[in-house]
Amino acid sequence: MRKFAIISLLVFSFFLAKAQKVPTLTAEVAEKLSKMPLNCIGQEFPNKTSHVANTAVDGRLLPSELHPAFYGCLDWHSSVHGHWMLVRLLKTVSGLKNKAEITALLDKTFTPEKMKAEAEYFTKYQVANTYERTYGWAWLLKLDQELYTWDNPDAKKWYAALQPLTKQILTLWKAYLPKQTYPNRTGVHPNTAFGLVFALDWAKTFKDVSFEKQINDKAKAFYLDNAATPAYLEPDGSDFFSPSLEIADLMRGVLPKAQFVNWLNKFYEERSLKRISDLPIISDINDYQGVHLVGLSFTRAWCMKGIAKELPKGHKLKLRFEQTADKFLANALPLVFAGNYGGDHWLASFAVYALEK
Known part of the structure; x- marks a missing residue:
């Protein structure tokens, strides 16, 4: 049935x-769509980490222990572009009724400690330098660009927090691109x-x-x-x-x-x-x-x-x-x-x- x-x-x-x-992306449509990442960014399971375990220790880590910022929404890249989407809606859609809820969630994600840990993931584990190459990398740069181009106090704070991760992704991509045959x-x-x-x-x-x-x-x-x-x-x-x-x-x-x-x-x-x-x-x-x-x-x-x-x-x-x-x-x-x-x-x-x- x-x-x-x-x-x-x-x-x-x-x-x-x-x-x-x-x-069209009316305030009503935007609010309805926004509820999807709002509901899943903090949802840890089900989860597809795509993590290559190096030892029995890191093989037993929870998604949120591997990725303290971007662990929800089933996989890392979906969490990243879910955050991009919420930033974009705050930035461009007037009359968004759940603006305060979105802002509170983004405040929780974009902390210097979490972004430093996200950046360190790519060098901490063997073969992690290929993690999310290049789909997740692309969405991370889109998120970075969205924050950078928004003249807003919260956006400036979130952008500053994101920089360790952005710099890590750029370093990896610039090293990889000349070698991509x-x-x-x-x-x-x-x-x-x-x-x-x-x-x-x-x-x-x-x-x-x-x-x-x-x-x-x-x-x-x-x-x-x-x-x-x-x-x-x-x-x-x-x-x-x-x-x-x-x-x-x-x-x-x-x-x-x-x-x-x-x-x-x-x-x-x-x-x-x-x-x-x-x-x-x-x-x-x-x-x-x-x-x-x-x-x-x-x-x-x-x-x-x-x-x-x-x-x-x-x-x-x-x-x-x-x-x-x-x-x-x-x-x-x-x-x-x-x-x-x-x-x-x-x-x-x-x-x-x-x-x-």
């Missing part, structure tokens, strides 16, 4: 997407293009010219000669990224506009464009891997919106990407609230980022 109800909801959402207006083209966490998009945003904001050059050079080495990308094979069964759209989203930030348009014209064939425009089919929204496909709608939407902005008026993909992105958003937002903890611990962040695009 439950399965039938879920399928009915999905079918309803499909047709609703065709009729309803594109959702091949890109990761997966549709899940290790996707190289997604990580570089956020890293490039950070480098431009902070005017870190050398890091920006590293990113640009590596992006060109990986993707500049790519043509006729086989996006007609997307998605894999648990993707929350479109590998091809993540590449295009990165290259729009790397190449001059005219060069980017020429590159994009060669990158996609019609059969691939058709494939990445189809709504993902989610057969079981309560499956912790299958629910990734809800996130795929959000990431496709934000990539398409960003790409469309760079295209000249009259380009064949400009309106097509804008309208397809709206379709994805209208379909996916109701599904954020339709599953279980497999989606609850992370999807709200993706919804906020996509809606703001």
Whole structure:
């Protein structure tokens, strides 16, 4: 009976997407979404630490002992982008009724002691320097950027506390990038293009010219000669990224506009464009891997919106990407609230980022 109800909801959402207006990030929607990270940031279990144990001692440590700041929301990266989302909502949404609750939670997380311990994790244990590379690293830099660009007393305090961890992540990424021989083209966490998009945003904001050059050079080495990308094979069964759209989203930030348009014209064939425009089919929204496909709608939407902005008026993909992105958003937002903890611990962040695009 439950399965039938879920399928009915999905079918309803499909047709609703065709009729309803594109959702926007109103104060009401923002408050509803904010409750998801508020509820899970302090929830330690279930938990997927991804910690490589070095001894019997650290093999028995609780998640909160390994990561005193970012232990909740099932995994480290979801906690990080849950914090980013709460910062973003405080910063941009007026009339947020639970502002005091969000502020109190962030005050509890962003302490110098906790962030020092988070930074030390990456050097304290063997192979920990690869931990969360590069998906979690990318969200950490996005969180850092969000705080830095907010002229607010609390934000300044939280930003100062975060710096030991930010500096550690930057040190690791700048050391890793020259050694990365091949890109990761997966549709899940290790996707190289997604990580570089956020890293490039950070480098431009902070005017870190050398890091920006590293990113640009590596992006060109990986993707500049790519043509006729086989996006007609997307998605894999648990993707929350479109590998091809993540590449295009990165290259729009790397190449001059005219060069980017020429590159994009060669990158996609019609059969691939058709494939990445189809709504993902989610057969079981309560499956912790299958629910990734809800996130795929959000990431496709934000990539398409960003790409469309760079295209000249009259380009064949400009309106097509804008309208397809709206379709994805209208379909996916109701599904954020339709599953279980497999989606609850992370999807709200993706919804906020996509809606703001």
